[in-house]
Amino acid sequence: MGIIDRERLSSVDSVSSHRPPITHTADFIFDLYRDPETDTLSIAALRKALYECGICRDDPRLAEFFRKVQRLERRDSTSEPTARETLNANLDRDTFKKCVDADIGLIENALKRKLVIPDWIKFTSVISQIFQNLRDCTEGKIADYIPQLARSSPQYWGCAICTIDGQRRHWGDAKLPFCLQSVSKPFTYAIALEELGAEEVHQFVGQEPSGRLFNEICLDHNKKPHNPMINAGAILVASLLKRNLSLSERFDFVLGQFKKFASGGYVGFNNAVFLSERETADRNYALSYYMREHKCFPENTSIQDTLDLYFQLCSIETNAETLAVMAATLANGGVSPLTGEQVVANSAVRDTLSLMYSCGMYDYSGQFAFSVGLPAKSGVSGDMIIVVPNILGICLYSPPLDSLGNTIRGVKFAEQLIQNFNFHNYDSLVHTELHKIDPRRHANESKHESVSNMMYAAKAGDISALQRQQIIYNSKQSILLGANIHERDYDQRTVLHLAAAEGNERLLEFLLHRWKEDPEPEDRYGRKPIDDAKVFGRKKCVELLQKAMENYLEKGGEKDAEQKT
Structure with missing residues (x-):
């Protein structure tokens, strides 16, 4: 249930016509998890049932429910209840109804298997197996042209998923922080589209795959960068953002938008990587001056400020768990699955996913589109996002890269994902192969x-x-x-x-x-x-x-x- 729906329910709390269905559903859930001996509902049992449906304990949509439980526990207790005591609380029927109130929609949909992936346990068990299959992969080499990135361990391997209904799970090093690097590009592009519109943005940058290295000094036949997913295009997109503000204000604006994509997840900044990037950015400086020579930038563009903003965006830090939520926001048409906030318009997401599909995986983009058939973007830090439109977002993190700059484990994971599920853009939902699973369908x-x-x-x-x-x-x-x-x-x-x-x-x-x-x-x-x-x-x-x-x-x-x- 989105923010608007929750606010609407709250605003009509006193209207009796809205109370019967809420009361009826709350009674049903209470009876389902009621302890017959104490005639109370165990919060721990309810939380476990929700987790099995993909709803995590820290889901912001349930924060108010747990706050109400904690307030009631505080009122009835002589000492301050701990978080553990709150989660292990037992509520009587009336207390449960008072606490659950507007959050009943999410709980009901989860328990009735009405979320986008109804059989969450079966789906995540397959994902777990794919993740474990790749744990012993020793191929690839860590990027060393940025000194800070060269210090990453090749053993790091994390995965996280988030559906458009906010079902989440993570594996391995999913909470380990890393810099976005090129994975920042689709989000920056989407923000630019939202702020300026596609027509203005594409006066300065193209939409075609370059067929060249991601940092090659070249332009298309219109003397524009080929697309926003390569360095030249991303630098130019950065030059378009909030041009009337100072550099610090421009960065604060973009960082704030990234945090909206993340729905409260971890989004930070790694200054050491920023400084390291700036010190070793000869190619990006060359690209920028080459573009200025060909009058690619808007008038009065500061090359140094533009590059500093670009380096800052690449140095934004997050983790796989948060980045999966950001990818899920793209999968959900620009609406955060955890807050219900419209971060960017659906048209901006459509254009972003189109370019991720055709240009998101460096020189491997064509092969990836052919074999995996999903929008994706990788970065040299070893991060990678995959977007399954209208279903979920996936984040993978593994520093060892192949010769084209893509995370080895990430690409292999995507290939095995398509072998197991009918997520390929051109998989038929009617005549699909029998061995492929459609996780959107109920088991029966x-x-x-x-x-x-x-x-x-x-x-x-x-x-x-x-x-x-x-x-x-x-x-x-x-x-x-x-x-x-x-x-x-x-x-x-x-x-x-x-x-x-x-x-x-x-x-x-x-x-x-x-x-x-x-x-x-x-x-x-x-x-x-x-x-x-x-x-x-x-x-x-x-x-x-x-x-x-x-x-x-x-x-x-x-x-x-x-x-x-």
């Missing part, structure tokens, strides 16, 4: 859809449809796109019931040939397929079912059934 959604398709095909007598959907038999079960052929509908009827009732002998024979259970399953009314065949006068179907039952008994079916009972 695919099963229900498959059962429905199977029942419909049986009702229509469409054997070719069943064959096209590849019924596969093994020693344990028949699978129809993941659905057991013995599955039942809401009336507990099987495909045998439908085939027998319709009198489709060919279909019934087709199904019985693959049927490995009792061929006389009962529906909710106690009717068997053979009963339907008799009622509708399907003599041939009756014979087929009788023969199938005889074969089943000959193979020991009756004995197996007795053993089960």
Whole structure:
């Protein structure tokens, strides 16, 4: 639930028409986690359930809820309650209702699995496996042209994810601070678009992949930097930001915007890296003077101030946990998933993601777009963000780089991500490969859809449809796109019931040939397929079912059934 929704609920707190649904939902949640012996709700149990849905303890959307709990604990206690005591508190029904109030929407959606990734545990278990697979990767070399970056350990390996609904998790060195370096570029570009508009920004910088090294001294055919994701383009974008302010005010403005992207996460500044960058920036100085020669900059641009601002932006410090939230803000159309604040317009995000997709991975951008198919941006400090639009943002941190300047582990992680999930920009959501997971779907959604398709095909007598959907038999079960052929509908009827009732002998024979259970399953009314065949006068179907039952008994079916009972 966003800030606007929460404020609206608060403002109409006294309006009775809004209270019944809140009370009803609060009662439902209370009863779900109520301790029957004490008739209280355990905050620890609720917090654990929310964590399993991806909602972390430090989620700012629940801060008011925990503050209310702490205030009530303070009122009822003779001493100041600790944070641990608050989290282990037990609340009665009325107290829980008073505390949860406007935050009930988030809690309800999480517990009812209505967030963008409903099966959070299954999804994160796959991510965990990918992360562990790459822990022992020893390839790559740490960037050494900036002395401060050369001191990083090649063992550092962190990963963090954040969905557009604020579901979060992190692994490894996700809280370790690092400098954004080139990963600052998409955010700076988005801020420039928000402040100035795309038309003005692209009077000075292009939108095409350069096909050259990220710091090469060259311009496009219009005598402009090729795009904002390379050094020349990023320097020029920096020159456009708040030109009427002093250097310190310009940096404060951009830093403040970065903090909005971060939704309260850690965003700092590493002065040592800034000084180190400025001392070793001969190529960037050369780029800037080359662009000034070709009149790329707006009039009266200070080269030194522009470069200092650019170096400062590259030296902004954060960690993987926070950067994942920043990436998720891009995935969410510029709206922070944790605060609901519109940081930049959707149009700015659209343009930013487009350029990240085509230009974000240095000279590997084309190959990355082909094999991974997602907007991404990497930096020489070893950081990398991946944006899955309308789903989540991912941050990876591992200092060893490949020959093109991308983090080795980060690229390999992205490739394995696409092997497991249908996140590629051109993965079909309808005809996707069976081994790929669509984490947006509920665990039983695919099963229900498959059962429905199977029942419909049986009702229509469409054997070719069943064959096209590849019924596969093994020693344990028949699978129809993941659905057991013995599955039942809401009336507990099987495909045998439908085939027998319709009198489709060919279909019934087709199904019985693959049927490995009792061929006389009962529906909710106690009717068997053979009963339907008799009622509708399907003599041939009756014979087929009788023969199938005889074969089943000959193979020991009756004995197996007795053993089960």
